[in-house]
Amino acid sequence: MPDAAALTVQALPLLGCDFSSSPSKRKTIVNARGSLQGAVLRLERLDRFDSLAKWSDDLSQTHWFGGFDLPFGLPRALLNKLGWPLEWAACMDFYASLQRSAIRDAFAAFCDARPPGSKFAHRATDGPAGSSPSMKWVNPPVAYMLHAGVPLLRSVQAHFPGLQPARLDAQRVALEAYPGLLAREILGARSYKSDTPAKQTPERLIARKDLLHALELGQTRLQLRLRLSHAQRDALAQDASGDALDAVLCMVQAAWGQQRYAAGDALCGLPPDLDPLEGWILSA
Numbered sequence: 001m002p003d004a005a006a007l008t009v010q011a012l013p014l015l016g017c018d019f020s021s022s023p024s025k026r027k028t029i030v031n032a033r034g035s036l037q038g039a040v041l042r043l044e045r046l047d048r049f050d051s052l053a054k055w056s057d058d059l060s061q062t063h064w065f066g067g068f069d070l071p072f073g074l075p076r077a078l079l080n081k082l083g084w085p086l087e088w089a090a091c092m093d094f095y096a097s098l099q100r101s102a103i104r105d106a107f108a109a110f111c112d113a114r115p116p117g118s119k120f121a122h123r124a125t126d127g128p129a130g131s132s133p134s135m136k137w138v139n140p141p142v143a144y145m146l147h148a149g150v151p152l153l154r155s156v157q158a159h160f161p162g163l164q165p166a167r168l169d170a171q172r173v174a175l176e177a178y179p180g181l182l183a184r185e186i187l188g189a190r191s192y193k194s195d196t197p198a199k200q201t202p203e204r205l206i207a208r209k210d211l212l213h214a215l216e217l218g219q220t221r222l223q224l225r226l227r228l229s230h231a232q233r234d235a236l237a238q239d240a241s242g243d244a245l246d247a248v249l250c251m252v253q254a255a256w257g258q259q260r261y262a263a264g265d266a267l268c269g270l271p272p273d274l275d276p277l278e279g280w281i282l283s284a
Helices: 004-010 052-061 076-082 088-097 100-112 142-155 179-187 202-217 230-238 243-262
Strands: 014-018 029-037 040-049 064-068 172-176 225-227
Touching: 004 243, 014 243, 029 052, 029 243, 040 052, 040 230, 040 243, 052 142, 064 243, 076 100, 088 142, 100 142, 172 243, 179 202, 179 243, 202 225, 202 230, 202 243, 230 243
Parallel strands: 014 064, 040 225, 064 172
Antiparallel strands: 014 029, 029 040
């Protein structure tokens, strides 16, 4: 039998986060909150935050098991070249101490010294996940997302499986998620979202509806069925930016990780040989 602390982690409410490093009233951070019973994942609510301070304060007020759409680590090859710390906590402390301009200059210099076609360093997880390199500072600025998000998650005492020693008493568990990984499994190359009004087409609306339909039927390799109210389904479909839907996709990935934890896997489904400096994207 698992001990009481382990059972507590298994029962933590689920959270999925579509993150922004510079949230505003126009482009908010979205948290999806839910709960898992068996293979059925119920969406309970969506919360939006127009500042990092409001988001962090909300995280500090509750307990959760969360999937967050931001990178948790940098490529080892990049850190070796720059001479930055090669232990995760020390690396994150150093990275948080830098200004964004210093990050941009260091990463740009690294890229400038490399041949065309291999400018960026990649983490081992980028290939299987199909994700952008975590050192990118534009389109999307995931390097700044790491810089903004990870220190705040650490400040609320989140536990990072695979990057820190196992903690059975954790009341906040943070896992790196990537909604594009799950969306591509269902839609292939079809696009389902855009922040540009001119690109918010009927075809993308149909793709969002198809994505939701597949999630509700459990038609992914994660084998979880999403339960939505009619109002929730309509709201997710009508959000042409896809931010709310991305938060839900992250919550689905978090639920899969929580299932793995409940089955006795302290890494929540992350590979046992993952690089503890770079981290890994959940379910990749």
